[in-house]
Structure formats: structure tokens, C-alpha cells
Amino acid sequence: MSQSTPFGAVEFAANPEPRCPCVLVLDCSASMAGQRLQELQKGLAQFREELLGDPLARKRVEVAVVTFGGSVKLACDFTTIEHFEPPRLQAEGLTPMGSAIATSLELLTARKQVYRGNGVSYYRPWVFMLTDGEPNDDWHAAIHLVRDVENSKQAAVFAVGVGEANFEVLRQIAVRQPLQLRGLMFREMFQWLSNSLKSVSHSATSEEVPLANPSGPEGWAKV
Amino acid sequence: MQLHDGERRIELAAEIGRGGEGFVHAVAGEPTLAAKIYTEMPGQERVDKLSWMVQLLRRAPELAEQCAWPQRILRDQEGRVRGFVMTRLASQHPVHELYNPEQRKQTFPKASWRTLVEVAAQCARIFAGLHTHGVVVGDVNERNLLLDGLGRPWLVDADSFQIRQGERVYLTGVGVADYTPPELQGVRFSQVVRTPNHDRFGLAVLLFKLVFMGRHPFSGGLAGDLGAAIAASEFDYPQVAQRLPHLLPMTAAPGAIQQSFLLAFGAEGAEEGRPSPQQWLQHLLSFAEELETCPVEDAHAVPKGASRCPWCQIEASLHYAYFARAGRDQYVSTWAPRTDVLEELCRAMATTAAPPDPTVYEQPLGQEQVLALAQRVIRHDPPAHVPSYYVRVLGGLMALSGTAFLAQDSGWSAKALLGPGIGVWVAGVLWQRGRLKPWQNAVQDLQTRLETVVHHGDLWRAEAYQHRARDRQIAEAFSLLTDRHLGMVARRQQEIDKLERDAIDPALQQALEQVPLLQADLPPAVTQDRKKTLLLRQIQTAADVERDRLVGLPGLTLPVIEALVQWRQALEVRFGGRRRPRPKVDQYVAIDVNCGVLQEGLEQQMAELVRERQASTAYAEQMLDHLYQRGVDNLAELQQRSEKMWLQLRHGTA
Known part of the structure; x- marks a missing residue:
């Protein structure tokens, strides 16, 4: 028989809702230590709370957390918000942003494979990267990777700079306009992210959802 | 406003x-x-x-x-x-909380497949009613259908329905691609006049999700995009369900239902009309009518005449139950281990001080000096008594001179001096004794008081040791109760396990015990080696073949276990036996109530121990204060008396 049980079968039998995957790629290099990381941690917790309150989004939005500080780590593999426990972030080392982006995109490809294997549809994945510095590894490959997934609409890649982030590099990597975080408005940023994911997860898998402008006068970002 | x-x-x-x-x-x-x-x-x-x-x-x-x-x-x-x-609906749940299997088990634990089919039928009825009046829902989606407290579906957001008023049409203007027919995919909803046939597509998607465990009929294909899959008319659930054995196969539903879905999602339906809500209503009602309870598991609803229960088959291929099992799963337990109460009690116990240590008793200040003084007084010679001294000397002299006269043989003067001399001397001694008696009494009294002061600490220690000993007993009893309280989770589980083990009919159990594995015609997957493993593990008759006992045995892979379990199920059917109905909710309630009562009992005993320690400590502390005060008083008295007597000694007067 050609029948087989794919990876994650129980998970998708229990909850066959279409998935809205989102990878949070978080800079945890040494420069993030202190208040920045604390605020980021609080923002993550709030992000979970917000999405948990939405009966549909909690079953559709899946989060994975990739951190880069010293090395690239998968701090939390894809899980629906219902089961998401924000990881404890720790700041250390340099900023291997290039390989963090590559890892995230690989992670997404693998996850989409799992969705397809289980016959579950999905929304265009989001990659949401946050950094306060500049890459110290080879990031030029990341430019092509990001361009490819954006052009083929396989993923939407957002880059957010904090403090003294190198926007020259971010502009080169991200196809979309990189955003600069105002002060330490991580909570506002995650509020926006959860709202956006909520509206995406309420839409159809094929729809382009207009997002609230985060760089408005009340917003958390400047362009 | x-x-x-x-x-x-x-x-x-x-x-x-x-x-x-x-x-x-x-x-x-x-x-x-x-x-x-x-x-x-x-x-x-x-x-x-x-x-x-x-x-x-x-x-x-x-x-x-x-x-x-x-x-x-x-x-x-x-x-x-x-x-x-x-x-206004009293309590409302969006329909996805019913069709999503995991959420259903939590929110609607009693819902069976039959419930789902009945809700589907009611949805069809609502659509039928609207369509008769020329109303088109337009924006069909899982958030616009709510279930009320009775589990009846309601369509909300009615002001977005498409309504016709003569020639004028009020448009819906919005829509969700997942529920939009292929002919409208990619079209701007704001200008489109919807037809009932468009609605029928959305309705069919909704019905499909209700009947087929929340799965969308179009899985989205390679790009995961439902809109694109619908536009391409890729109704691929039948293929996906063939590939994935844990999905409900299309064939589990009656032919009329299968045909209706094919028509609704195929290209033909777009041109010649999809099944109408009225048709759906009829098919779904007779479908619901046909469903009966599975002989093995009460939570499974099976179409009449089906050769096998689709749910049993699914559960055999994947360890996942789409429906809350009767009894246990449907019973929403309110029992909790009450760890908060336990923690509160432990905290109370930990923060209640134990009775004071026997060694904490301190002797009053200056005790050493006072004792030294008293001792000096006691050891000192008694004070002299001058008058009686002179009397004794006089008596002595008289007796002495009497003796001398006796030698000179001067008879009467010797007699006259010796006899009275002795008398005077004796009188002197007696006088002195009489005068010293109070002093000696005072010294004796001083001695007693001194000993009282010296041994006063012992008195305290004896008392304190008693309290400490009792307190150790309290602490031990408390920790024993804590363990029993913590063990309630396991104990409750044991009771539940026992309840569920007893769920099998004794006659059937006996019949199964008559089938030894050694001679039985086991499924081919059970090789000789595996048979040996089973026998070694005391799995000797068909009655011993239970999933829980098989899982984890060496060499027994899941397919083998399934084969064995199915073999036993076949036997059960052949013996005409039937598992007893699963334990009723009441039986679970009884266990929980019992555990609750036991826990409360434990908590009361623990609270009693905390109170006892509090009382014991308070008493011991009070006692300590009291004894200390008495010690101080005793010492003061001793000091006063010693000083007075010392003064007497110093002034040489008795």
C-alpha cells in the first residue's frame, strides 16, 4: 500500500486549519543585552497573549523563533500559538545575520513540505527579522535568497532595525523597505505584528491583506 | 447617544x-x-x-x-x-469550534459525527430559507456561522447579505476566497451580483468541513493556496484521503452525499447548478438518520450497514481520536489536586515557629555572684554569741576550780563549785544553742533556695523537651499527610483505571480467557518470536490482548499491535459479546467527589497540626517567660537573704 503516516499527522488531524507560518528572526548578539532584550522578551510574551485571544488566529498562526548571537539557533520550532511558549532570549557573541536568514528560509521550506504532506493549505509565510547591528558573516548570499522568495511570493520578508542598526545593509537584503524601530517600542511592534497576522489568518490563503502602516505618526517605526 | x-x-x-x-x-x-x-x-x-x-x-x-x-x-x-x-444568542461559538477536532473535544465533548451531520443539515435549512426569499448570503465563511447554547447554528452579519428589491440589488461587496466558487475567484466582489449557485459553493465548503473533520475540500495543492486550487477546480480531498489513512475517506459518507460534493466542487456544478440547500437538507437528514453507534466505541457514529467502523480504522492507523470518548472524555472534571491549598498549608506550617529550644533558657543576670555569696554564707561559721560564751567560760572556770578544790580535799567548796560550774556551763551551751537555732534554720533555708536557683534551668529544660518531642511528632505527621495529599493524583488515576478496566462484560471476559494464544490462529504479523515475547510477558489468552499492555513490548511494532487488537475485536464480535457501556459520567463524578472529600479530610488534619504547633509553641514560650520571671524572683530573694546574713556575719552578731 502507498499509505503512510506523514510527519506531524496527529497535529494536523487534530487541527486541520490552514496555517499562517511566521518566523521571528531575532538578533541576540551581545549588543542586545540589557534593556533591549528585556523589552523584546516582554514584546514576545504580549505577542502570544494577543494572538491567543483570537479563536481563529490561535489555530492558524504558527510561530518559529530563530536567534542569531554568536551562532544561529532554532530557539523554538514551528508551533501554533496555542502551544507557543516564548523562549528565554540570551544575548551573546556577534551577528551572523546572513546565515540566520538562510536558516529561516530553509525552515520555512521544510515546514511547507510538512503542510503539503498533510494536505493542509497555508498562507504566504512571514519572516520578521530584527537587528541592532550589522552582519559579520557573509550576507551577500542572503540578498539573492530573499529576492527569490519575495519575487516568487513564497514569503514576505520584513526587516526591522533597532538603534544603530546598519540600514544600508538592511536595504540591500530586504526587498521591502526596512523599518526603524522608534526607541524601544517592541510592544507596539508586536501588537502590530499580531494584528497583521490576525487579519491575514482571517482572510483567505490567496488574498493580499492590506496592513496597517507601522510608520504613521502613532506607529512604532520610522522609514 | x-x-x-x-x-x-x-x-x-x-x-x-x-x-x-x-x-x-x-x-x-x-x-x-x-x-x-x-x-x-x-x-x-x-x-x-x-x-x-x-x-x-x-x-x-x-x-x-x-x-x-x-x-x-x-x-x-x-x-x-x-x-x-x-x-441575541445566549452563548455563542463560531462553527469552527465545532468542526475543528481538537477544539470540538474541548468545547463540545458530547458532539458525535451525527451531531456534525445534524448541524450541517440545519445550515442547509437556513440557506434554503434565505434562497426561497431571494436572499443570497454572499460572504459565506466560518466566522459568520455561530452555534448557540443549544448547539443550533445561526447566520450572523445578515446586513451583508445580498438582497434584491425589485430591480435594485444591494450587494454584499466582500467575500473570502476559501468559500468562493471558481467562477468568482479573482473577481472583485464589490461589483459582483452573487447568485444562489455561488452561495451553494460556499455552503458546500462549510458542510464539507462539518462532515469531514474540519478539512477544506481543496487542500491548496503545491502552493498551499486555496483560492488558486479552487480556481483550478482541484477538489483533491478524495486523493489526499487515499494517501493519508487517518483522514475520513469520502466513501465513509453515503453515496448521495459523495455525489453531491462532487457536483458542488466540480466544473459541472458551476454551469448546470450545484446541489441546492433543499437537496442538501434531505440528504443530510437521511444521513443523520442512518448513523448508529459503533459496537466497540460509543463515541463513534457509523452508517447503518457499514462493514467496518471508519473511526475504529482511523484510530488504528493513527493514535488520535476525532471524538471525545464517551464517559471519560465527555466528563469535564472539576477535580483539581488543590496544590494551592496544600502549598498554603505547608507555608503556614513552615512559618509557624517550633517550640523554643531547651537550651535557650538564660539564667538571670548576676546569678553567679549571688550563688557565690550564698555559698560563702552557708560555709561560714555561725556568728558568735558573747553572753553565752561568758557564761560557759564562767561555768568552766567554776568547774575547773571545783576540781582543783577537790584535789585539796576541801570537800564542800569543791562540791559547791563543781556541781554549779557544770550546771552553768551546760546552761551556757544551751543558751548558745538556743540563740543559734534561727541562724541554722536560715542557713538551711538559704541552702534550699540556692538549690532551687541552681536547678531552675532544669525545670525549664524538662518542660521544653516535652514540647520538642511532641513537635517532632507533629512534623512527621504533617509530612505524611502532605505525601498522601500529593498522592491523590495517582490515587484518583488508579480508581479511574480500575473503573475502566471493569468495563468489560464478565461473560465475554471468560470466553476470551478460553482462547490461549499458543494454539490460536493469530494474524500473520505475529511471528513465532513475537508469540514467544507475548507468552513471556504473561499475555497468554485473548483476554490479555489489550493495547495498553502491548505497547512498548520488544519487537511489537504498531502494525503488529493493531493486528492483535483487531484480532481480539473480531473474537469479541464472534462471541456475540459486547463491551459493557463505558463507565458513566456519574461514576467519574463519584471518584472525584470521593477524592475531594479525602483531600478535605487531609487538609483539615493538616490545619489541625498547624494549630497544635502554634498552641504548643505559644504555651512553651509563655512557660519560658513565666519560669524566667520566677527564676529572677527566686534569685532576688536569695540575694536579699544572703546579703542580710552576710551582714550579720560581718557584724558578728547572731
């Missing part, structure tokens, strides 16, 4: 929901009404639409059955339209 619905003033109460265009509020004093208030002032188009909907309702009151149809328009003081009132 003052609102009026044309008949009376409407007082808004708490907000109970919000959507893209407005808020839904409860209405004060009207528990069956809700008010939708638009955030933006509605335009003329919307005002006309609402007025027309209210008029339609007067002609066809059935429109408001299981549908949040606008009943009366709400206007403010200036007469501007601000919203409308509609039926």
Missing part, C-alpha cells in the same frame, strides 16, 4: 462583539436582543437596504429564524440611522 428603535428607547449595555464595521452590544432589560451599532454613519445605500430588510421580515418572519436578521432600525435623536436590533 440616545437610540430609538421606532417603538421605544434602546439602552445599550455591555459590548459583546465587534467586527469590521461596528460593535455589537447587549440591550439593557432585553436579554434576547442585541444591537449592532456602526462605527461610521451608514450611507444612503445601507439605510435603504436595512429598511428593505426590515420590511421583508414583516412579510416573512421566518427569515429571523436562526439568522441575526435586522428586526428594527436604530436611530439617534436626530433621526439618523446608527444600527439595528437583532436576536
Whole structure:
């Protein structure tokens, strides 16, 4: 028989809702230590709370957390918000942003494979990267990777700079306009992210959802 | 804002929901009404639409059955339209909480496949009613269908329905691609006039999700994109379900249902018409009628005459149950280990001080000096008594001279001196004794007091040791009770396990025990080696073949276990036996109540121990204070007396 049980079968039998995957790629290099990381941690917790309150989004939005500080780590593999426990972030080392982006995109490809294997549809994945510095590894490959997934609409890649982030590099990597975080408005940023994911997860898998402008006068970002 | 619905003033109460265009509020004093208030002032188009909907309702009151149809328009003081009132649902759950398997098990634990089919039928009925009146839902999606407290579906967001008024059509303007037919994919909803046939597609998607465990009929293909899959008419669930054995196969549903879905999702239906809500209603009602309870598992509903239970088959291929099992799973236990109470008690115990240590007793200040003084007084010679001394000397002299006279043989003077001399001397001694008696008494008294002071600490220590010993017993008893309290989780589980083990019919159990594995005709997957493993593990008869006992045995892979379990099930059927019904909810309740009572008992005993320690400590501390005070008093008395006697010694007077 050609029948087989794919990876994650129980998970998708229990909850066959279409998935809205989102990878949070978080800079945890040494420069993030202190208040920045604390605020980021609080923002993550709030992000979970917000999405948990939405009966549909909690079953559709899946989060994975990739951190880069010293090395690239998968701090939390894809899980629906219902089961998401924000990881404890720790700041250390340099900023291997290039390989963090590559890892995230690989992670997404693998996850989409799992969705397809289980016959579950999905929304265009989001990659949401946050950094306060500049890459110290080879990031030029990341430019092509990001361009490819954006052009083929396989993923939407957002880059957010904090403090003294190198926007020259971010502009080169991200196809979309990189955003600069105002002060330490991580909570506002995650509020926006959860709202956006909520509206995406309420839409159809094929729809382009207009997002609230985060760089408005009340917003958390400047362009 | 003052609102009026044309008949009376409407007082808004708490907000109970919000959507893209407005808020839904409860209405004060009207528990069956809700008010939708638009955030933006509605335009003329919307005002006309609402007025027309209210008029339609007067002609066809059935429109408001299981549908949040606008009943009366709400206007403010200036007469501007601000919203409308509609039926309010007592408790509401979006339909996805019913069709999503995991959520269903939590929110609707008693729902069976039959429940799902019945809800599907009611959805079809609502659509049928609307379509008869020329109303098209338009924006069909899982958030616009709510279930009330009785589990009946209701369509909400009625003001977005597409309504026809003569030549004029009020459009819906929005839609969700997942529920949009292929012919409308990619079309801008704001300009499209929807037809009932468009609605029938959305309805069919909704019905499909209800019948087929929340799965969308179009899985989205390679790009995961449902809209694109629908546009390409890739109704691929039948293939996906063939590939994945844990999905409910299309063939589990009756032929009429299968045919209807094929027609609804195929290209043919787009041109020649998809199954109408009325047709769905008939098919679904007879489908629901046909479902019976699976002989093995009460939670499974099986079509009459099916050769095998599809749910048993699914559960055999994947360790996942789509339905909450009867009894245990349906029983929402309110029992909790009460760790908070336990923690509170442990904290109370830990923060209650133990009785004071026997060694904490301190002797009053200056005790050493006082003792030394008293000892000196005691050891000192008694004070001299001068008059009696002189009397004794006089008596002595008289006796001595009497003796001398005796030698000189001067008879009478010797007699006259010796006899009285002795008498005087004796009188002197007696006088001295008499005068010293009070002193000696005082010394004796001093001695007693000194000993009291010296041994006063012992008195305290004896008392304290008793309290400490009792306290150790208290602590031990408390920790024993804590363990028993913590063990309640395991104990409850044991009771539940026992309850469930007993669920098998004794006659059937006996029959199964008569089938030894050694001679039995086992499935081919059970090789000789595996048979040996089973026998070694005391699995000797068919009665021992239980999934829980098989899992984890060496060499027994899941397919082998399944084969064995199915073999046993086949035997059960052959013996005409039937498992006893699963334990009733009441039996679980009884266990929980019992555990609760036991826990409370333990907690009371623990609280009693805490109180006992508190009392013991308080008593011991009081005792310590009291004894100390007495020690101080005793010492003061001793000091006073010693000093007085010492002064007497110093002044040499008795």
C-alpha cells in the first residue's frame, strides 16, 4: 500500500486549519543585552497573549523563533500559538545575520513540505527579522535568497532595525523597505505584528491583506 | 447617544462583539436582543437596504429564524440611522469550534459525527430559507456561522447579505476566497451580483468541513493556496484521503452525499447548478438518520450497514481520536489536586515557629555572684554569741576550780563549785544553742533556695523537651499527610483505571480467557518470536490482548499491535459479546467527589497540626517567660537573704 503516516499527522488531524507560518528572526548578539532584550522578551510574551485571544488566529498562526548571537539557533520550532511558549532570549557573541536568514528560509521550506504532506493549505509565510547591528558573516548570499522568495511570493520578508542598526545593509537584503524601530517600542511592534497576522489568518490563503502602516505618526517605526 | 428603535428607547449595555464595521452590544432589560451599532454613519445605500430588510421580515418572519436578521432600525435623536436590533444568542461559538477536532473535544465533548451531520443539515435549512426569499448570503465563511447554547447554528452579519428589491440589488461587496466558487475567484466582489449557485459553493465548503473533520475540500495543492486550487477546480480531498489513512475517506459518507460534493466542487456544478440547500437538507437528514453507534466505541457514529467502523480504522492507523470518548472524555472534571491549598498549608506550617529550644533558657543576670555569696554564707561559721560564751567560760572556770578544790580535799567548796560550774556551763551551751537555732534554720533555708536557683534551668529544660518531642511528632505527621495529599493524583488515576478496566462484560471476559494464544490462529504479523515475547510477558489468552499492555513490548511494532487488537475485536464480535457501556459520567463524578472529600479530610488534619504547633509553641514560650520571671524572683530573694546574713556575719552578731 502507498499509505503512510506523514510527519506531524496527529497535529494536523487534530487541527486541520490552514496555517499562517511566521518566523521571528531575532538578533541576540551581545549588543542586545540589557534593556533591549528585556523589552523584546516582554514584546514576545504580549505577542502570544494577543494572538491567543483570537479563536481563529490561535489555530492558524504558527510561530518559529530563530536567534542569531554568536551562532544561529532554532530557539523554538514551528508551533501554533496555542502551544507557543516564548523562549528565554540570551544575548551573546556577534551577528551572523546572513546565515540566520538562510536558516529561516530553509525552515520555512521544510515546514511547507510538512503542510503539503498533510494536505493542509497555508498562507504566504512571514519572516520578521530584527537587528541592532550589522552582519559579520557573509550576507551577500542572503540578498539573492530573499529576492527569490519575495519575487516568487513564497514569503514576505520584513526587516526591522533597532538603534544603530546598519540600514544600508538592511536595504540591500530586504526587498521591502526596512523599518526603524522608534526607541524601544517592541510592544507596539508586536501588537502590530499580531494584528497583521490576525487579519491575514482571517482572510483567505490567496488574498493580499492590506496592513496597517507601522510608520504613521502613532506607529512604532520610522522609514 | 440616545437610540430609538421606532417603538421605544434602546439602552445599550455591555459590548459583546465587534467586527469590521461596528460593535455589537447587549440591550439593557432585553436579554434576547442585541444591537449592532456602526462605527461610521451608514450611507444612503445601507439605510435603504436595512429598511428593505426590515420590511421583508414583516412579510416573512421566518427569515429571523436562526439568522441575526435586522428586526428594527436604530436611530439617534436626530433621526439618523446608527444600527439595528437583532436576536441575541445566549452563548455563542463560531462553527469552527465545532468542526475543528481538537477544539470540538474541548468545547463540545458530547458532539458525535451525527451531531456534525445534524448541524450541517440545519445550515442547509437556513440557506434554503434565505434562497426561497431571494436572499443570497454572499460572504459565506466560518466566522459568520455561530452555534448557540443549544448547539443550533445561526447566520450572523445578515446586513451583508445580498438582497434584491425589485430591480435594485444591494450587494454584499466582500467575500473570502476559501468559500468562493471558481467562477468568482479573482473577481472583485464589490461589483459582483452573487447568485444562489455561488452561495451553494460556499455552503458546500462549510458542510464539507462539518462532515469531514474540519478539512477544506481543496487542500491548496503545491502552493498551499486555496483560492488558486479552487480556481483550478482541484477538489483533491478524495486523493489526499487515499494517501493519508487517518483522514475520513469520502466513501465513509453515503453515496448521495459523495455525489453531491462532487457536483458542488466540480466544473459541472458551476454551469448546470450545484446541489441546492433543499437537496442538501434531505440528504443530510437521511444521513443523520442512518448513523448508529459503533459496537466497540460509543463515541463513534457509523452508517447503518457499514462493514467496518471508519473511526475504529482511523484510530488504528493513527493514535488520535476525532471524538471525545464517551464517559471519560465527555466528563469535564472539576477535580483539581488543590496544590494551592496544600502549598498554603505547608507555608503556614513552615512559618509557624517550633517550640523554643531547651537550651535557650538564660539564667538571670548576676546569678553567679549571688550563688557565690550564698555559698560563702552557708560555709561560714555561725556568728558568735558573747553572753553565752561568758557564761560557759564562767561555768568552766567554776568547774575547773571545783576540781582543783577537790584535789585539796576541801570537800564542800569543791562540791559547791563543781556541781554549779557544770550546771552553768551546760546552761551556757544551751543558751548558745538556743540563740543559734534561727541562724541554722536560715542557713538551711538559704541552702534550699540556692538549690532551687541552681536547678531552675532544669525545670525549664524538662518542660521544653516535652514540647520538642511532641513537635517532632507533629512534623512527621504533617509530612505524611502532605505525601498522601500529593498522592491523590495517582490515587484518583488508579480508581479511574480500575473503573475502566471493569468495563468489560464478565461473560465475554471468560470466553476470551478460553482462547490461549499458543494454539490460536493469530494474524500473520505475529511471528513465532513475537508469540514467544507475548507468552513471556504473561499475555497468554485473548483476554490479555489489550493495547495498553502491548505497547512498548520488544519487537511489537504498531502494525503488529493493531493486528492483535483487531484480532481480539473480531473474537469479541464472534462471541456475540459486547463491551459493557463505558463507565458513566456519574461514576467519574463519584471518584472525584470521593477524592475531594479525602483531600478535605487531609487538609483539615493538616490545619489541625498547624494549630497544635502554634498552641504548643505559644504555651512553651509563655512557660519560658513565666519560669524566667520566677527564676529572677527566686534569685532576688536569695540575694536579699544572703546579703542580710552576710551582714550579720560581718557584724558578728547572731
